[in-house]
Amino acid sequence: MQVIIIILLYLFIIRFDLMVIKKRETKRDVIIYSVFLGISFIFLLLVVLDVKIPSPLIAMEKIIKGK
Amino acid sequence: MERETISSREIIVIIIMFLIGNSILMGGDSVAGKGNWISIVLGALISIPIILIYIKIINDYPGKNIFEISQELFGKIIGNIITILFICYAFYLGAETTRVFTEFIKIVSKPETPQLMIMLVASVIPIYLIRSGIKTIGKWAIITMVIGSVFILITFILGPALDKLQNILPLIEHDALFYLKDAVYFFSFPIGEIVLFLAIADTFKKGENFYNVYLYGVGLAIFIIVYRVLRNLIVLGKEMLKFSVFPSYISLRMIGVGGFLTSVESIAFINFLLFGFCKAVILLLVICKGVKHIFNINNYKILVIPLCFILLFFGCINYKNVIQLFEFQKNYPYISVWFQIVIPLLILIVSRIKKPFKKWLKN
Secondary structure (H helix, E strand, O other): OHHHHHHHHHHHHHHHHHHHHHHHOOHHHHHHHHHHHHHHHHHHHHHHOOOOOOOHHHHHHHHHHOO | OOOOOEOHHHHHHHHHHHHHHHHHOOOOOOOOHHHHHHHHHHHHHHHHHHHHHHHHHHHHOOOOOHHHHHHHHHHHHHHHHHHHHHHHHHHHHHHHHHHHHHHHHHHHOOOOOOHHHHHHHHOHHHHHHHHHOHHHHHHHHHHHHHHHHHHHHHHHHHOOOHHHHHHHOOOOOOOHHHHHHHHHHHHHOOHHHHHHHHHHHHHEOOOOOHHHHHHHHHHHHHHHHHHHHHHHHHHHHHHHHHOOOOHHHHHHHHOOEOOOEOOOHHHHHHHHHHHHHHHHHHHHHHHHHHHHHHHOOOOHHHHHHHHHHHHHHHHHHOOOOHHHHHHHHHHHHHHHHHHHHHHHHHHHHHHHHHHHHHHHHHO
16 A cells, blocks of 8 residues: 555656656756655655665664774 | 845744754753753853854855855865765754654554654655745744744643652752763754754855854753753653653643643644754755755755655664664764764864965965
C-alpha cells in the first residue's frame, strides 16, 4: 500500500510540479531538480520496502568515540 | 531573482520559535535535575560571546549568507566544502526534528500509522511555506507565535500546584563544574543552533540592529524554556522527570483546575506542532539555500520537494527509535562545536585579517 502511495505521489509531483518548473526554469535547473527527485524517490522506496540501510550516525559515533 | 527580506520583528519571532522548536517537548531536562534552570541560564551566558561572533559576521557582510561569505573568503573549493558541511548539519538536525515530531505524534495519537506517512503529510506545510517565500514564513511565524504564546499563558495561569513547590528544592545539588558541563550541553542544544541563521542572513534587511534582534530572540526563548523546565520539575518532580521522554506533555496532563478543567496536554501537542514546524521550515530552507549555492541554481524554491523527501528519508533511517535518538544526543556537542564555534570563528578571524590587507594592497 505504501509503495502505491509513494508512486502516486511522485506521479502527481511530475505532473503538477516538474511540468510547471520545466516551463519556467532553465534546462540545467530542471535536470538538477529531476536528479534530486529521482534520488528522493529511490530513498523513499527503500524505506517503504523496509530495506535495511545503515544509519550514517553509527559511523559518526564511531569517529567521535575513536573506535 | 529578486532579493526577499524579512523584518527584524519577524526574525525575532523565528529565532524564538526555532530555539523552542523540539526543545519544548524534549530538551532542557538534562542530568542536572533540580538545577536544570541554573544550567540553562549558564548556557545562555556562555552563548553571549558566540552570538556576538554571529552578529559581527552578519554586520560585516550585509545581504550575504554564510555560503557566499565563505566562498568570498576561502575561494570556491573550501567555500563549497563549508557549504556541504552546513548542509549535512542541517540534514542531521532536520532529520532529528522530523523524527521527534513523528515519534511524538505516533506515541500520542497514531500508533498504527507508518512513520513515513505521518512525515509525508506533515511535510506539506514546510514545502508550501518555503515555496511561498521567506516573507510568508515571517508572517506565518508571527501568527503562530501569537497562538503559541496564548497557549503558554494558559498553562501559566492554570499553573503548577504551588503545594509541590518543594520539588524544586534544594536549588543547588551539584558542584559548579557539573553545572558548567551541563551548560555547555545546553548551549549546543538548542542555543548554538541559531548559527544556521547565518545561512539565511541574506534575507535580513540591511541596517537593522542585530544586537537587539538576537538579544530579544534568544532572551525570550530562554525565558520560555526556563519557565517550561521549572513547570515540569514542579509538576513531575525530579525522579519522574528523569524517566519521561516527553515531560511537557506528561506534566500538562497533570495540570488542571480541580476536576473542572483537566487534560490540557493538547496544548503541548499544538504548541509542539507550531514551533516544531518553524524549526523544520528553517532547516529545510538552509538545505535548499546551500544546495542552490553549490549547483548555482537560479531559484532555490524549486528544490524544496525533493530535498524535503531526502530529509524525511534521513529522519526514518538515522535512528531505530526515540531512545536511540536521545542516546545519540550525548555525542551532539562534539559535532556541533565545529559548526557553532569553530567555523564561524574562523570566518570572522579570516575576514578581519583579509579586509585591512585588501585595503593596504589597494593603497
